[in-house]
Amino acid sequence: MSRSAAGALALFLLVCGGGRAAAMEVVISRPELGVPIFGKVDVRVEVYPASAEVDRVELFLDGEFIGAATGSSPFVISIDVGEENRAHEILAVAYAASGDSVHSSLQTPPIHVDGEFKVELQQLYVTPEFEGGAQALTRADFEIYDRDVRQEIVTFERGDVPFTAVLLVDSSRSMIGGPLRTALHGARVFFDGMKALDEAKLLLFSDRILYETPFTSFSSVLSLGLSQVKAAGGTAINDYLYLGIERVQARQGRRVVVLLSDGIDVTSVLRMEQVRQAIRMNQAVLYWIVPPLGEGGGGAGHRSAWRDPEEHERQRELLAQTVLESGGRIVELESLEQTSGAFETVLQELRGQYVLGYYPPVTGRAGTWHPTEVRTRGGRLKIRSRVGYYERPQEFTSRDSRQP
């Protein structure tokens, strides 16, 4: 036999050999090695050589038969591994037409968890501004974007959601007599308009706290002893606005802070920049009722030992910005007689608000800024809501770090 004839014979035998001479291999090429898997996963199985006659490929997940595929390589089988954070084993068995089989397995690891974050539901208070009468909106009418990523609206409520409010009333020297009485009358109008599950706290401040009630839904408790409070002292808006924000943050429900003041802060130790940071960390919405300057209030162009007129004006501008960024509103009075009406306006607006809740994306880095945007379907309506928030440090619970 010539050499060439012997080579051809060997090749023929190799090709026609019963599998052993041309060994079939199976590889699970997806998911990738070392990557945890959750939910629906496409498992890709490749069989070599490409010419191998494969009868079928069976797939097993964690020891259980999941399904089979026929045809030719690569074989893709969709499986659902569930949401549990655990290791998985995928076993692929390829059967040749001859009945022989080969197999391959892949272990996927779980996500390594040192502990758990408790993610607080993020609530956005949305105030639509209707032209020509209020309309009823549904969940489908809204879209929430957090860091430009659309979020799933988990809770949707309208107006009758109970709120927790802190009413901060400037009781400095400029409010002596009639102005304070008028302001407190307005506050009483607010209290009387509250519903059974609403709660409020009244805090009268000047350069210190003159009067503070507990949180309560009883209007009579909120009004007790008010007649004996006398306006006195300077004005520390920043400090007590900060306090109001922190007080309401610790409460449940829709968080509201209403400030009645001319906005000229003289004696605070905190700056408005710091208060702004606080409101950005929290979920409260701010309302600012502004008495006319000179009537229960100081004048623009105010100067003090603490700030020059420009700095006073800057702090005031920043207060306004902070209010608007919270999704709130500034109500300017032309006269103090309009105070009660202003409180009623705030209350009405709270009743007409929508409260949208979602679980925010967590970066794990406290202080990360999350710009938020609420859109309405078709972009028809003008709406007000907060412009964003700082990610709060999430409450973390440590776990056993050994792999399951």
Next chain:
Amino acid sequence: MKRRRGSLRTAFAYLAAVVLSWPLESTIIVRDPGGLTAETAALILSGQQGGDLAIEAIAAPLAWASGSVTVGLFVEVNGCDLISGQQEEELRVEILVYAIAGEANVRGYVLQAFELDLGRYGEALAAGGFKFNGQLDLPPGDYSLAIMVRSPGEATQSLGLRRVALSVPTPDTQPVLLQPRFSVAEGLWINGFQVLAAAKEGGLSRARLQEAARWSAAKPLLPIGGRVEVLLPVFGLPGSFRDISFELLDGRGHVVGEAEFEVEGPAEAAAGWIVDRAVPAFLTGSFQLSGEPSGVPAGEYVIRAKARGPAGEPIYSPVLPVIVAAESDEPGSWATANRREQVPAPIGNPELPTRTRRTKVQAKDVELLKRRYAAILDLSTGDDRAGAASALRLFEQEAVAEFGERGIPSLVAAEMGLIKALGKESPDSLVPVARLHHQAYREHRSSRAFLLATHARNLALAIVELYIAGGTTEESARFMVLRHKESRGLVGSRLLASFGGDLQRGGLRRFSERLFRRALECDDTNEAALLGMGASFEKYSEYAEAVSYFERLVAAQPQSGEGRLRLGINQRRLGRKAKARKQLERVIKGNYLRWVQSLAYQELAQMDLEAGDLKRSADLLERGLERFPNEPKFYLQLAYLRNAAGEPWRAQAELDRLSRVREPDSEDSPRYTYSNWPADALDRAWDQTDEDVDSRLEALAAVLAAAAEGFAP
């Protein structure tokens, strides 16, 4: 959502303009009036009239449109009064007018300030005065115009108050005569004009206002026997105008003279206007006052127009004060006509130039007042000094009530007369007297008698200067050297600084600084004066100047905790952090007032926070809380720090601690105390002067006893 920025402007808008004087074609600079203090607003609403500056004013409705009437406002100020005592080259004149309806409803206002170069205008002002020409838009009705003119110089703080009635009629079926108007002689006044941003419907353009100003003499001089030109606005007067006349009335309202109005026609400016019920006609013409012996004698009167109504009933215009002058008198204004005698300035700096007196002081009044004043001074040498101050206040109020316009000049003559006599015998006797008038100043202010407060202030400061200058007799000098070791300068410095503090609290910045500087000339270590100056610059954001005064204070008075605190805070403002920290740390370590130290902790904690050292800031606040557990600011700062450190639950814990804090109601918070004028140093100065007074009462009693022998029976 947009805020309406317009409603957040200052209440008093600044009208920026360049004004042209008329008839002199030179420039008077319009200044930002800078707002008003509460004291000024109270003063103008108080209803008081008079003051250092003699004022006359007239308000004339000029144009009607859409329910609003444009009223011309013309305020004349005696020039001699303005420049008297001025030591600066720039004379500042502030005009404030409120149009008050009813009890105290301010329906319109004007606020404007001017600066006049005295080098340029001084002579003209001395010869005549300053005239403000402005306008108000008011709805028809009756008003009282409250007018204040103020000249706040460093050396003087003169002001004048005047009330003028204004009736703004509506055109209706009744004929109405408005107030007659007289032409203004050229060259008498330096004119300052209010310039509007833009002529609006119903308002007047500058040209029209200038035209109206030609007929705006506030208290015209009417020569006996001469023809007087007059402009008379009328509404809806039927028939011819031959029935119009002018009546002169005396102080009791009796008609003492009458002259027929010879109408020449509608005024040129009103050419083309017709006499109907909706539009006034401005009639021009003249009348002549008869001379002696059957005519009206020279003097002060009021004049009104008179006409006949549809049924023949008499119709009168509002009255206008006038001066009937002898025909031989040269043309002039009321300001020049009243300049009858020059009286040496009895108050303020003895070197002040003479001031015009409008009223004559009568010798018998002065003698009476002097006796009563001496009795009060004697009372002050006893145990009831507070009672003596009240007695002085009442005495001065009664004098003003009794003698009217002669009241304050009479008081000045009486009080200063006795004071000079006392000072000659014993300069030390002046110390209790100065203090007594300082107390009277406070009482006058409390009872809102601001003109008398001004009088008491001026007198007290003159007494202090007299004291510092010393007596002239050898005996008095010996008496002083033997009994008191401290120099007059030290005592005088304390008196001046104490008063400076009062003025500072009253919002008189320049005057208070002047007193503090004077106090420092006498004693350059005076704590109250150095603190007062520094705090004044600090409040007006002149931090470098403030630091210079606080540095002087700390060098001279190292024990001044407030001085160190303010120095540290202001150095921080200037970016001198290391120096600021050094001062604030020394405050914390020292033995100073609670509010001073508490504030030093707060400021240092803020500095650490800004530097990013949260832990250091928190530790400092915790140490502060150990010393001052009831300081709420510490808890707020700590809460903020905990949040900044990513510990919100600890922040809430700090605020829970805050809930349990109980602050004493009687104390102001440290930051509020700091924002007010320095009070502690001034209280100490006041207490020290109490000691100065106590040790000199004997001297006062002795000289009073001697002076009493000289009183006429």
